[in-house]
Structures are given as structure tokens and as C-alpha cells.
Amino acid sequence: MSEIEFEGETVELSADDDPRGASAASAPLVAIIGRPNVGKSTLFNRLVGRREAIVEDRPGVTRDRLYGVASWEGRHFLVVDTGGVDPSLDTGLPGHIRSQAEVAMEEADLILFVVDAKEGATAVDIDIAAELRRSGKPVMLAANKADSPSRELAAAAMHELGLGEVHAVSAAHGRGVGDFCDALLERLPAATEAQPTPIPPGTRIAFIGRPNAGKSTLVNTLLEEQRVIVSDTPGTTRDPVYLPFRYKDRDLVLTDTAGLRRRKQIARAMEKLAAIKSIRTMERTQVVVLVIDASQGVTDQDQRLARMAFERGKGVVVALHKWDLIRRDGKLAKDTLAYTQEALGFLENPYIIKSSVIGEGRDEGKGRAFNLAELLDACLSTAAALGKRIPTSALNEELQGAVADHSPPMYRAKSVRLYFATQAENEPPLIVISANHGRCLSPAYERYLLRRIRRRWHLRGVPVRLVVRGRGRGNKDRGKERSGKKK
Known part of the structure; x- marks a missing residue:
């Protein structure tokens, strides 16, 4: 929960990662509709109490439906932000944006029409107003950017749209928003006093990769509906979208993210924020699916993304997507797979799934899918490895076997003895070994121990950390050892 001010009043607002988990009875849905660049996303952010939607002073920034939860006077309601609608454009990306807005309108209990x-x-605006009147849905009219008394007077002219009372607001400054929320609650259907129920806990899986690698197509196909926009234009997805999903009696949360370019190529503010939001998504997920365009192979940027996720303690599954484009060329397919394994070797033998979605309707989640079940199985296996708890007795048995097969090298002309091993943490696993000298193992020997641990407990694509501590030393001395200081 967070607090913001509406015209001097402190208001408690909430925004869950995927508020669609709230029950419809306790949280009616308000869809924000309007032409491009009238401030819909700014009003959305004002209502949900944080900068959830990307805002920039240029049209076409919001494209996918983005949900949030708002609270006013003890009542809760869902808010959905949509892309700018232009009824005169019905093909290409504007057509996709319009179809997403139409879905939101169909779901909504109240439509909030925003004008400038x-x-x-x-x-x-006149064309959109005509469509809204024909829809038969309850509509509220908000004249945004009314940040002065003269603008408020000018807003009265919006009565010509024939949608009833005009609510003059300034979403950027909060002017008039308090009265507007009071009026909004009067138009919403009766709701219970129950708090919105968050989605059930589940394994969080984020689809991350370069622009136009096929992330949104994969998500739509898994959900069997066009939940996120698919376009040949790179960077179509900008806001991470959290989607509850159930697979083999397991609760999952799928996340589609903005495609990431190198920093020098991210020039506009909206792309910078989208990149930041995608990176932050890594912090809130367990498993990252690195989606790679098989026809292009692994690039430097793919390696950076994979390393970024791995260093943040996330399990990584690799999807060699669009495999249908190269599978008929046996040599190319073989070389692509071999290079992928080599280039991403630092991920420690991750699952590499060769996926494809082909045929008519693939962008709407209706295409023929190949190996998507295997992809989800790999994600579940990786998540299980990430959270695995290794029994201390079994871990020490493996440590003794490793030492018997290959003794640790000398440390400063002194023999090294490894006494005891235990798992201190999981997600990702942290193995602590007690020795007669702190940090006495060479990097090569640490890698040897980790390989054995990974192999025995099937820890594929999971970062496993190893710490060696001197036996019987206090935490202060251990800290000195880590920093390279002498006692």
C-alpha cells in the first residue's frame, strides 16, 4: 500500500503486481480510453499511486493493457490503461492497439473517456464519443490538463461530446482529482468492503530478450489468447505485464517484458524506462526465459542479459525460438545449437529448448506450437533446482567423495583439510564449507566441487554459490579473510 495526496487529502492506494487476481465483486474495473497523448497513463499512475505506466509527451507510448488497483474512501477498484485509440486507423500497430482497447472496454464496468x-x-474525440455512446457502457468524461481556472472553464465546452457531466482534472498536478474520484465511486457498481485478493503464490517466469525475438508470441500462445501485442516493429512491448497461468496443477505467473537494446541505442525516455522496468522484473522473478531468435543466434546482448540474470541469482532457461526457420538446414541447426551451448556456457548447462509457433493466428495465441510444454517443464525443473534443499548428510558424503577422488591443492605451502559442508541458503543455493584455512581453495578446485554438486542434484541453469570459511573463527575474522586483510 502507498499514500499520495489528492488536493491536500492523504489517500491510501494499492497496486499489486497483477491486480486482476482481485475478485470482480470487490473490485470493479475502470477502463481508461482516449486518443493518443491526452494523459491517460498520467491519470492511471495518479490513481494507482505509483509510476506504473510509462509516460512521455508523444503519442503511442502505451500499447498493451496495463492493470492496477486503486483505493478511495475505503473502496477498491481496478484500473486498466490502454493505448491511444484512433478510429480512422484499423490496420498495423494502431489496429492492434485499438483491439486491445476494445477488449478492455468489453471487460470494464465503467469507461473513463479522457480528453485534452x-x-x-x-x-x-467526437468519433470515439460516438462509439462509446453506441457501446451502451457507463461512461465518465474527464477533461485532463485542466491545470488552471481558465482551462477548467474551457473544459466545459466538452459537453458537446454528449457524454454528460465533464470532470475537469489535472492528472499531472492532482488538481480536481479528489472530486473526480468521489464522482467515480458514485458511478461504480456496488462493491463489498473486502480487500482485493492477490493472485495465488506461483512460480514467476519472466520472458526476456532482445526486441522482436518472439517473447510476446510465446506468451500469447501459452495463454491461448492475444494478451500482449505482437508486431514486427521492435520494442512493441514496453510495460512488463504479469499474467497468472496454471500448468500441471501448478500456479505460474508469466511476465512479458520490453525488448532490451544496448544502452547507446536507448535514446528516448520511454525506452530507457522500459529497459529499467525489464531489469527490475528480474528482481521479482525466479526463472528467466532468455528468448533468442534462432535465425540470428546468440549475440553479445543475449550474453549480457543472461549474465545479468545469473548474477542476480535467477535460474535461466534458454528458448531458441523461431527454430522452424533453420531446422531444415541440418548443418546450420547443429552449428547454432553448439554455439548456443558454448556462448552461454557460464549458465552451467541450462535447459535449451528449440521452440516455434507457426501458422495462421500465431500472433493471437492460436498458432501451432512446438516444444512449449517442454519449455514450461524446463522452467519448473529450474525453479525446483533454485529452491532445492540438500540434506547436510548427503552434502558431506559428496564432499568426502570429492576429496577422496581429488585432494585439494596446497595453500601457502600448507595442506588443506575440508571438514564440513552445509547449505546455508536457497534461491539460489549457498554452500558453506568449513576448512582449516579460510578461502583456501583455488578457483579450479571450487569449480570442481560445484560441478559435482550440480551433477548429483541436477542443478541446471542455476547459480550455486560456494563459501569456504576457516574453522572456529569468529565472524570478524572471516570478514577480514574475505577482504584480504591479515589478522
Whole structure:
């Protein structure tokens, strides 16, 4: 929960990662609709109490439906932000945006039509208003950017749209938003006083990769619906979208993220924020699916993304997507797989799944899918490895076997003895070994021990950390050992 101010009043607002888990009875849905660049995302952020939607002073920034939860006067309601609608454009990416907005309108209990008080009613606004009147849905009209008394007076001219009372607000500054929320609650259907129920706990799986690698197509196919927009234009997805999903009686949460470019290529503010949001998504997930375009192979940027996830303690599964484009060329397919294994070797033998979605309707989740079940199975196996608890007795048995097969090298002309091993943490696993000298193992021997541990407990694509501590020493001395200081 967070607090913001509406015209001097402190209001408690909430926004869960995927508020669609809230029950419909306790949280009616409000869909924000309007032409491009009227401030829909700014109003969405104001209602949910944090910068969840990307905002920039140029049209077309919001494309996918983005959900949030708001609270006002003890009542809760869902808010969905949509891309800018232009009824005159019905093909290409504008057509996709419009179809997403239509889905949101169909789901909504109330439609919030946002117009620009500064520009007045445009021809596009008039067309949208006509469609809203025909929809039969309850509609509220908000004239945004009314950040002065003169703008508020100008907003009154919006009555010509024929949608009833005009609510003059400034989402950027909070002006008039308190009265607007009071009026909004009066228009919403009766709701219970229960708090919105978050989605059930589940394994969080984030699809991350370069632009246009096929992340959104994979997500839509798994959900069997066009839940996120798919376009040949790189960077179509900008806001991470959290999607509850059930597979083999397991609760999962799928996350589609913005495609990431190298920093020098991220010029506009919206792309910078999208990149940051994707990186932050890694912090909130357990397993990262690195989606690679098989026709292009592993690039430097793919390696950076994989290393970024691995260093953050996440399990990584590799999806060599669009495999259908190269599978008929046996040599190319073989070389691509071999290079992928080599280039991503630091991931420690991750699952590499050769996936494809082909045929008519693939962008809407209706194509023919290949190896997507195997992809989800690999994600579940990786998540299980990430959270694995290794019994101390079995771990010490493996340590004794490793020492018997290959003794540790000398440390400063002194013999090394390894006494005891235990798992201190999981997600990711942390193995602590007690020895007669602190940090006395060479990197090569540590890798040898980790290989044995990984092999025995099938820890594929999971970062496993190893710490060697001097026996019987206090925490202060151990800290000195880590920093290279002498006692």
C-alpha cells in the first residue's frame, strides 16, 4: 500500500503486481480510453499511486493493457490503461492497439473517456464519443490538463461530446482529482468492503530478450489468447505485464517484458524506462526465459542479459525460438545449437529448448506450437533446482567423495583439510564449507566441487554459490579473510 495526496487529502492506494487476481465483486474495473497523448497513463499512475505506466509527451507510448488497483474512501477498484485509440486507423500497430482497447472496454464496468482540455474536442474525440455512446457502457468524461481556472472553464465546452457531466482534472498536478474520484465511486457498481485478493503464490517466469525475438508470441500462445501485442516493429512491448497461468496443477505467473537494446541505442525516455522496468522484473522473478531468435543466434546482448540474470541469482532457461526457420538446414541447426551451448556456457548447462509457433493466428495465441510444454517443464525443473534443499548428510558424503577422488591443492605451502559442508541458503543455493584455512581453495578446485554438486542434484541453469570459511573463527575474522586483510 502507498499514500499520495489528492488536493491536500492523504489517500491510501494499492497496486499489486497483477491486480486482476482481485475478485470482480470487490473490485470493479475502470477502463481508461482516449486518443493518443491526452494523459491517460498520467491519470492511471495518479490513481494507482505509483509510476506504473510509462509516460512521455508523444503519442503511442502505451500499447498493451496495463492493470492496477486503486483505493478511495475505503473502496477498491481496478484500473486498466490502454493505448491511444484512433478510429480512422484499423490496420498495423494502431489496429492492434485499438483491439486491445476494445477488449478492455468489453471487460470494464465503467469507461473513463479522457480528453485534452487544452486542445478541446477534436474530430477523433467526437468519433470515439460516438462509439462509446453506441457501446451502451457507463461512461465518465474527464477533461485532463485542466491545470488552471481558465482551462477548467474551457473544459466545459466538452459537453458537446454528449457524454454528460465533464470532470475537469489535472492528472499531472492532482488538481480536481479528489472530486473526480468521489464522482467515480458514485458511478461504480456496488462493491463489498473486502480487500482485493492477490493472485495465488506461483512460480514467476519472466520472458526476456532482445526486441522482436518472439517473447510476446510465446506468451500469447501459452495463454491461448492475444494478451500482449505482437508486431514486427521492435520494442512493441514496453510495460512488463504479469499474467497468472496454471500448468500441471501448478500456479505460474508469466511476465512479458520490453525488448532490451544496448544502452547507446536507448535514446528516448520511454525506452530507457522500459529497459529499467525489464531489469527490475528480474528482481521479482525466479526463472528467466532468455528468448533468442534462432535465425540470428546468440549475440553479445543475449550474453549480457543472461549474465545479468545469473548474477542476480535467477535460474535461466534458454528458448531458441523461431527454430522452424533453420531446422531444415541440418548443418546450420547443429552449428547454432553448439554455439548456443558454448556462448552461454557460464549458465552451467541450462535447459535449451528449440521452440516455434507457426501458422495462421500465431500472433493471437492460436498458432501451432512446438516444444512449449517442454519449455514450461524446463522452467519448473529450474525453479525446483533454485529452491532445492540438500540434506547436510548427503552434502558431506559428496564432499568426502570429492576429496577422496581429488585432494585439494596446497595453500601457502600448507595442506588443506575440508571438514564440513552445509547449505546455508536457497534461491539460489549457498554452500558453506568449513576448512582449516579460510578461502583456501583455488578457483579450479571450487569449480570442481560445484560441478559435482550440480551433477548429483541436477542443478541446471542455476547459480550455486560456494563459501569456504576457516574453522572456529569468529565472524570478524572471516570478514577480514574475505577482504584480504591479515589478522
